[in-house]
Amino acid sequence: MKYIPTIGLEVHMELNTATKMFCRCPNESGDLRPNTNVCPICLGHPGTMPVANKEAIRSIIKFGMSLGGEIPSLSIFDRKSYFYPDLPKGYQISQYEHPFVRGGKLAGVELTRVHLEEDAGKLMHASDGATLVDFNRASVPLMELVTEPVISSGDEAVKFAKELQLILRYLGICNADMEKGEMRLEANISVRPEGTEKLGTKAEVKNLNSFRSLGDAINYEIKRQSEILDKGEKVIQETRGWNQIKAETFSQRSKEQAHDYRYHPEPDLAPIDLSDKNFIDIEEIRRGVPEMPMEKRARFISEFGISEAQAIGLTDDRALANYFEEVSSEVAEETAEWSDENKQKAITLAANYILADLKGLMNELNVLNIEDVKITPENLSDLVILIVNNEVTSRMAKDILREMFSDGTDPKNIIEVRGLKQVSDEGSILEAAKAVMEANPAAVADFKKGKENALQFMIGQTMARLKGQGNPGVVKTVLEKELK
Numbered sequence: 355m356k357y358i359p360t361i362g363l364e365v366h367m368e369l370n371t372a373t374k375m376f377c378r379c380p381n382e383s384g385d386l387r388p389n390t391n392v393c394p395i396c397l398g399h400p401g402t403m404p405v406a407n408k409e410a411i412r413s414i415i416k417f418g419m420s421l422g423g424e425i426p427s428l429s430i431f432d433r434k435s436y437f438y439p440d441l442p443k444g445y446q447i448s449q450y451e452h453p454f455v456r457g458g459k460l461a462g463v464e465l466t467r468v469h470l471e472e473d474a475g476k477l478m479h480a481s482d483g484a485t486l487v488d489f490n491r492a493s494v495p496l497m498e499l500v501t502e503p504v505i506s507s508g509d510e511a512v513k514f515a516k517e518l519q520l521i522l523r524y525l526g527i528c529n530a531d532m533e534k535g536e537m538r539l540e541a542n543i544s545v546r547p548e549g550t551e552k553l554g555t556k557a558e559v560k561n562l563n564s565f566r567s568l569g570d571a572i573n574y575e576i577k578r579q580s581e582i583l584d585k586g587e588k589v590i591q592e593t594r595g596w597n598q599i600k601a602e603t604f605s606q607r608s609k610e611q612a613h614d615y616r617y618h619p620e621p622d623l624a625p626i627d628l629s630d631k632n633f634i635d636i637e638e639i640r641r642g643v644p645e646m647p648m649e650k651r652a653r654f655i656s657e658f659g660i661s662e663a664q665a666i667g668l669t670d671d672r673a674l675a676n677y678f679e680e681v682s683s684e685v686a687e688e689t690a691e692w693s694d695e696n697k698q699k700a701i702t703l704a705a706n707y708i709l710a711d712l713k714g715l716m717n718e719l720n721v722l723n724i725e726d727v728k729i730t731p732e733n734l735s736d737l738v739i740l741i742v743n744n745e746v747t748s749r750m751a752k753d754i755l756r757e758m759f760s761d762g763t764d765p766k767n768i769i770e771v772r773g774l775k776q777v778s779d780e781g782s783i784l785e786a787a788k789a790v791m792e793a794n795p796a797a798v799a800d801f802k803k804g805k806e807n808a809l810q811f812m813i814g815q816t817m818a819r820l821k822g823q824g825n826p827g828v829v830k831t832v833l834e835k836e837l838k
Contacts, residue, residue: 357545357580360553361511361572362503363463364540365518367528368473369413369495375472376404376447376493383534388478388488396472396493398443403622406431410495411626412639413527414454414470417497419643420521421465423458425636427629431470431620440475440487447472448498450617452625461517461648463510464502471496497528503542503553508569508576515539515565520647524672532563539568543575545583554579555589559596559603571596574603650675658682659698664705673724677731678708684735696742704738711752715759728762729755737765744825745769783832786819787812791836801837809833 371381377395395402418425430452435445453469473494478486505511522528530537539562544554559571579589594603647669654665669675681704689697740746754765790812791798800808812833817824
């Protein structure tokens, strides 16, 4: 039997506000002593009153706008009732019927809602079998995004999650570092026999902390559930975990239904009227939404004439995309009198140098951010123009770029100090070519016999005599002419 998978995702994202969701405790992560970044409010002491974090609300509204979601005029916080050791109040302040964002779309996937809630604490299992609770993370602002069940494969889910991470970073509202738990993925997976419409029984796989885990867990569940149905057995609705080492899911507990949580409006927080400009100016937030990655890719392709692969690589980091735009602007200014063909050549070369050579040096020398690179957009533009003008060879340019990376020097300075200007005049090249031919009569004879490798050998020897500064195109032309 062939089965059709149906997948929905739930994604939890920690907002990087200055303080926690309902108190003034700093919203900090990292190497903190357990239970030091807490107060009576986030510990749920009796008689304490929560106050909603306005910046967290602004962040979720901005996020919803970036996805084309609806921002309702009324939003209400709810109590989600369940007991777990890392939930200090015995309930969680969350949202259900009246979230901040309804609908929207991302990477072709329709969204149900995005709501705001507080994070739980963190359980730590000691070597002696005891379980300890650290409440430093309790009440950190958490956005939860819920998709419609319209995803059909692990690859599609991973594509969605990667684009989501990128958007969070573009907006600057969440660092989305999955290793630190700042973005956590859960997948609801079911399969149904081909030709039927009714969805199968779903299993939820929780706490997936990498894109690889997401894709692998979904693929495993599709296979597991299909095999169960092939045996004539029933899939159980349950919550499952993911064991990356064994590459398999495992049962954790039966899956709760919404009514199990006994949602009801949070009595300590008033409903929020988002039409009240004195509380939050929606239009001001809308004006602050930056160009999204998908839009930027399309614009880069149409405006700069680069390939889709280059556009994807350049927009994977907002700062890198901005750097490319600055380089391109410098190139356009310096090449205003050039032909369209040569202008395009320079822009494409700039994209290649950023994605391959510059990022290669960053990886090699452990420079994480483009903002920390000493090469200015103006200087990289100068180097690209020197290459297109045949004033430096590609080989020389790589050495020059490394020196620029080290100290931020202007490439023209490096060329002047080191005497690296490319040799293009035919007289100097002819002199070197004749010397090579005289020193290598066997290679000359091989060329006359039609052996193409002989020409490549002599081009290399001529370039060596010119200390790598010969124009390769001119060297080849001069050698061919002299040999013939």
